[in-house]
Amino acid sequence: MSAAMKLDPRDRGGPAQPLLSVEGLKKYFPVRGGLLNRQVATVQAVDDVSFSVRKGETLGIVGESGCGKSTTARLLMRLMDPDSGSIVFDGDPVGERAGITVNEMRRQMQMVFQDSYTSLNPRMTMAESIAYAPRMHGTPRKEAFDRAETLLAQVGLNPRQYARRYPHELSGGQRQRVNIARALALEPRLVILDEAVAALDKSGEAQVLNLLGDLKSRFNLTYLFISHDLNVVEYMSDRVMVMYLGRVVETGPVEQIYRKPRHPYTRALFASKPTLDPDRRTTEMPLTGDPPNPINPPSGCRFRTRCAFAQAVCAEKPPPLAAPLDGETAEGAPHLVACHLPEAQAAMGVSAHA
């Protein structure tokens, strides 16, 4: 993989330089109300999130609704502007004078959304949709359409059969293949997959996951794979980042996170996963209640209101994302946990049901 990586003429910093690094990303949404439509509250959707994506890897982002995983994706694509924070793409700051423009970044970074139908223009044929972005970026019409047909074939749809069809004439799985083809049309290096298989049936999901694996090695892609589905994230990712209420609570290599989760939230999340084994059913609730409202989240550690280990210090200040407190470290990519209490991090209580 890394050998092929060097062939990419767009590579700037070599394999050691992260393809994407994000520092202190923050996005608050105002909640307006009252007579004068004044701001009455703030949703802290993404609060001080930092991470990096290495060349050629798949970073999985997992978390429940409202944890900020999709907002993070939209901020990366600049579909909305962050309140603060920096995004560096292969060494170049995005949107700064010294770096690259947002448009230049989007040539190299593309996104696939959950809803395959609303992602496509209903009045455009599949080939038109795929050829649209390259044409906007100056590719001649004929060339763009030829390439669209090649891409259709590469995502497993016969161009003769599908190039002239409209979105409503395809199944959900087929439409999602078209969305993937369209994302690849500009030959991106990083693809953000935001719940890309969540709306598909099991058999369609498996087909699309296999396709994503094939395309990754074929085009030397790097993936940011966002999902609420713990099993799918484990299958796809090299590293995993767990989010809760707008913050990162734990990050590390997939084996570390799944076999030895440290954060009490991560452990509860995994323990909530249905077991697939009728003889080892879940008997105790790992957590009670719903995640709190991201409007006015708890002070300090945001998980403390549902955490069995919480102490006074947890309410005082937010825990930094750092190496586990009992000093145990993993080889390779670091395993980081945002938790004040070493005893809360003791890795236990998760039955490793496959």
Added chain:
Amino acid sequence: MPDIGLAPAPTDTPVLQVDDLTVRFKRRNTDVAAVNGATFALRRGETLTILGESGSGKSVSLKALMGLLPGYAQIQGKIWLDGKEILGLPPAELAKLRGGAISMIFQEPMAALDPVYTIGEQIAETIVQHEGVDHRTAMLRARGLLERVKIPSPERRLKNYPHEMSGGMRQRAMIALALACSPSVLLADEPTTALDVTVQIQVLLLLRQLQQELGMAIVFVTHDVGVAAEISDRIAVMYAGRFVESGTTREIMRDPRHPYTQGLLASTVHGAMRGAKLETIPGTPPNLASLPPGCAFAPRCRYAIDACRAGDVPVVTGPTGAMVRCVRAAETVAA
């Protein structure tokens, strides 16, 4: 012995029996065969899961039981509830059963609850309608129900409107509403699909506990194999409007015999598959407006032979009552 949701000793007479249920949607140019002969029986305290992908007919089957399909749906077959035939009952009689002896919970509580009435009023109204008690008594019962589904501070929550509650709380409120008149059968249409995983397990555990306490039978519809394994006593796998296989949860999960069930389980992603290619079922489900003759799964089945496409598929029933609808049932077990 931990509570694993085993039902109290079931009595022998089924509370719900469905015999050869078919549902067709006939309109001017189309004739969609949504359910093509579903047969099952359910005893007190038992949970049957209908497992299938979208368009397999699982939700339509539930709506047919509940009498919720539009007028142009042609429903045939027999449905007995507590020994009484309910298909074809006049609307007024059916309305007495709905929310009474048989009730239903849905995927979207926001759509199932009335946004302009408080939770307390909605539950009380159901109780007044069905049992003719006064409003005050009904409200007291409503409070008890909210406690039963473990909604914290039930007194205060009675006065909440649906939009004032979180997703998990709304789902609990809808369960309380469905249980208001102690139904003998609860129909559950993907009730945990829209929930987060930490909330989903809470609702599944709650349903298991309520069933132990109240003894109702549950027909649970889901596409999620993991959820089915957590909640069911028996699983029936539906494909193109037919049950292709049914058996105890253990039989289906450990030893699936129909090629479709095998494919469905094999394509269910879990961590142990990391790095390996996922097994997939090729192709897509058939068009219900023009089903192929013979086995509807044959076009996607790697074991298909000419006999599969020829005509009616024999049903093989094992000694434990497990059923598989496959021409090659005897061979695929070995495969």
